[in-house]
Amino acid sequence: MLTDRQLLILQVIIDDFIRYGQPVGSRTLSKKEKITFSSATIRNEMADLEELGYIEKTHISSGRVPSEKGYRYYVDHLLSPQRLTQEDMRKIKSIFAERIYELEKLVQKSAQILSDLTSYTSIVLGPAVKDNKMKRIQIIPLNKETAVAIIVTDTGHVENRVITIPASVNASDLEKMVNILNERLIGVPLIELKDKIYKEVADVLRTHIYNYDSMLKTISETLDVPQEEKMFFAGKTNMLSQPEFSDIQKVRSLMTIIEQEKDFYRLLRKNSKKGIQVTIGRENQLSGMENCSLITATYSVGEEQLGTIAILGPTRMEYSRVITILNRVASDLSTALTDWYQNS
Amino acid sequence: MLTDRQLLILQVIIDDFIRYGQPVGSRTLSKKEKITFSSATIRNEMADLEELGYIEKTHISSGRVPSEKGYRYYVDHLLSPQRLTQEDMRKIKSIFAERIYELEKLVQKSAQILSDLTSYTSIVLGPAVKDNKMKRIQIIPLNKETAVAIIVTDTGHVENRVITIPASVNASDLEKMVNILNERLIGVPLIELKDKIYKEVADVLRTHIYNYDSMLKTISETLDVPQEEKMFFAGKTNMLSQPEFSDIQKVRSLMTIIEQEKDFYRLLRKNSKKGIQVTIGRENQLSGMENCSLITATYSVGEEQLGTIAILGPTRMEYSRVITILNRVASDLSTALTDWYQNS
DNA sequence: TGTTAGCACTCAGGTTGTTCGAGTGCTAAA
DNA sequence: TTTAGCACTCGAACAACCTGAGTGCTAACA
Incomplete structure (x- = not known):
């Protein structure tokens, strides 16, 4: 098991890396407020963390970078809860500002706002016809x-x-x-x-x-009615602004996947369990998504699950923020829809 | 006015550049079959062509590259007509293989095939509702x-x-x-x-x-019916494979335009005159399209013009081939639709 | 007078060597 | 157990250099 200090270091490394996108070295870490011990100690701990597979080096004398296992642990145990800003709340509310008459429009708007808020790509699986x-x-x-x-x-x-x-x-x-x-x-x-x-x-x-x-x-x-839910994308090009996608090859393979839709749909369906689901990098089992994470949440009417909202971003993603936002939107969406169904 | 020899050189330069994407030097040109005079002569002629604005250098001692003016002249006067291959014809025919019941489906399929055939992005402006x-x-x-x-x-x-x-x-x-x-x-x-x-x-x-x-x-x-024709894209990611878009910045600005749709729609409407229209680079007056050319053709039922099919590619585009294909598809589409309208 | 051979020159791009800084692991002392 | 110190590693940035593809110009040639 990891010691408390190791956990602290892992958390700070990932937080920092998510924020700045650069490998994190022991000196940088030692300057952090939360960290009271010296860089040498940190180096020792980092060596252990690396041996256990939670962090990696990009080259022999580089700072450390979270591994998929590291992200996984971080997401499962180390997330520091976030509060939404006024501005975020305002935007989320704007989804429901106008009276809705058509489900699809509402769902599309949600996707739009989600990609706006996060600067990642958002995907919404619409209510199944x-x-x-x-x-x-x-x-x-x-x-x-x-x-x-x-x-x-x-x-x-x-x-x-x-x-x-x-x-x-x-x-x-x-x-x-x-x-x-x-x-x-x-x-x-x-x-x-x-x-x-x-x-x-x-x-x-x-x-x-x-x-x-x-x-x-x-x-x-x-009576041949389509079986599959419609998929709405928003902010497809947002990924282009992420520094990890400065390599055109990566962009191409990712875009191809998004464009194809079919494999992606299947992936989303797999994740459509209730609550927040996070799949990191190769956990997605889709080539081209090695550098991406997918976070999904479901929305429902009463007990009945209607669809999925999701955010696709780089593995170096603001997990905490995205999860908070998704949770919020999913629950607001569910409330609005439950209301709507009851009145009709 | 340009002499015959200058025209020949201009044509060969552009043909070569379209094919290989590399600046063309006098030595390369002198080896071409059609060219019977020496590289020194070619250099003199190229200097003139450059002075007149038809070709450019990428740096002081580089080979020459067509300018927008050069492409414009090439498209207007120098295109060598192309014949479609058996394979091309087969694919075009496949658009109409199944009996069509819905216009939109047909139009979508056309876009798909067009992008397949050309490896560029294709856009179809559907019949106006x-x-x-x-x-x-x-x-x-x-x-x-x-x-x-x-x-x-x-x-x-x-x-x-x-x-x-x-x-x-x-x-x-x-x-x-x-x-x-x-x-x-x-x-x-x-x-x-x-x-x-x-x-x-x-x-x-x-x-x-x-x-x-x-x-x-x-x-x-x-009765509030949408005024605008629907726009169908196919092969949006094809542009990513073009070597001129190895720069992520260019990709981003282009993709943003495509994603926005609105400006692009307006551009397409401007080009919806009958027949083949070619706009090259900055002629498109849309920032982000400096390196792109747009070729459009219209399809119609009888005399009435119904919509536009278009190919978006890099300025270094196979104009001749694309024009031939667009002409063909537009006319086949018109015939099929005229038939269809008469029988219903 | 138009064409060509020859030559000096230019520049992008690849290779190599060097330096700098950020980082590491290890060791010995506190 | 923690820390300071030190030798070491590597990437990134930079300069120096070379090569090859290309040019412009000039003088000779048909």
Whole structure:
């Protein structure tokens, strides 16, 4: 186990490194207020800390730099709690300044403000459409072959897609079907729609509609709702200002990951456990993210978890500040949404 | 005026520089097949070309590099026409491989393929929603205060927004109004909707609907259609692979512009004259784009111009190839869309 | 008169050597 | 156990030097 003094030194090293981005030497440390012993003592302790894997040297006679293990320990045990400034609070409140009517807009704005506050990149995983409840289905013919299918949910979200209509289906049948669907399916979560149709509505349809079979295809096309939550980015270019990304190679590999979205989405889903999650450097298991840390928090309505907000920054990230901010935004977001859902 | 020999030299210099990205010296030039005279002669000619402002030196004893004026002349007079390879043609055709049902998807795919083909960044300005014609309006109440307003256009595009409903408006009035709007406004371009309402539909509404005045707000909220075309990017990170962007500063300022979208949109609109438009370096009048050129082409249905496709690359760009590709894609896109509009 | 060979000159970029400062580890004394 | 002192290491910054690619100019040539 680490001694108290070692912990102190580890903490001060990481704090300093996060602040200035330069390897920290024993002399610098000895000048810190909290540190009452000499640089030689510090050197001895640092040698031990290095042997244990918490800090590293960039070259043989350099100051020390936190290792991933060091950051991990720091995040788990050494974080000094932060208070938000007035200014920070003001910005966070500004997310909710206007009355919200659309979830997506709110979520997008949150991402924007988060990246503003932190100067890192922020990512928000939006509420999953698949959990919204059906409010209304509408099919509007465009011409002989095609129509627009529209599904409105209880949250005001609108899903729409262009579908093909089999030649054998006529307009009145279509209308009848839409009516039946609207009668039977209100309040059903979108993800369950397809299931429900086959189990409960099929019989009714068969008796009322002549062309039931050829209509099946149309129905299932219509109800093909995207499974995945939308991902909103803000401040993608913020990372370019971080000194660790002065190397164009690193920038490229990171940007490629962000641009691809798919792998990144999966990574975010993995982290979507409740509360604050921190993954550091290679813990992310995505090449190109070796120098990055990801901090995620979840927001919810009542007990139901709705989505994830996250900050992507360099491993040398202001963990404490970011965690405080994320916590705050996530909880404010949850409160606002719970309110909103109750009133609608 | 430039002599034929000077033109030849200018052309070969630019061709070579575009290919290899290195300043071109007289010795290198003298070895080219097309060039039959000695390096000393070339040096004399280059001195003249430099004096006239077509080429520049990077330092006192370096080879020559095209100036913006040089590129401008090259693009206007010296482009050697290119033929597309089989592979290029195949990729372009793949845009139209699947039957298209939604304009936006097609346009997005075009952007993707364009950036693939060129390794530059591509931007597509989508068809303006405001020119689409009204097919159906729908207002679906969510709760006492709010409703979703949906406008479907003849192209299958769906616009939707959440609106507030004044307490004084009741459901049946709302329904009545929607019916009247649907009767009177089918086929009207979205941009004209608001106008039309006040001029032609207002009277009908006033006589049929009790709560006309308080409903005005609802109507105008509903019909507030975005004026601007959507902008689709593809290959944003491609620029990172260009050697001229090995400097992180340049990358940052360029990315910031791309990220902002607003200025960029305006720039693209300025270039939306018919045919191929090339703006080189500072001609773009956007700081951060000094090292970039923008090539745009427009696509249309029949005579009506619908949107713009563009390639953003370094000034040292393969103008000839890009122009050929853009021309091709724009014309194929126009043909496909004209077809599509006729059949619907 | 236009073209070319030759030559002196310039400069970027790579290599090498040097110095400086920040840092280390080790040892011996407190 | 802590600390002062010292020898040592290394990176970064800098100057000196060399090389190669390139230029401009001049004088001779066709």
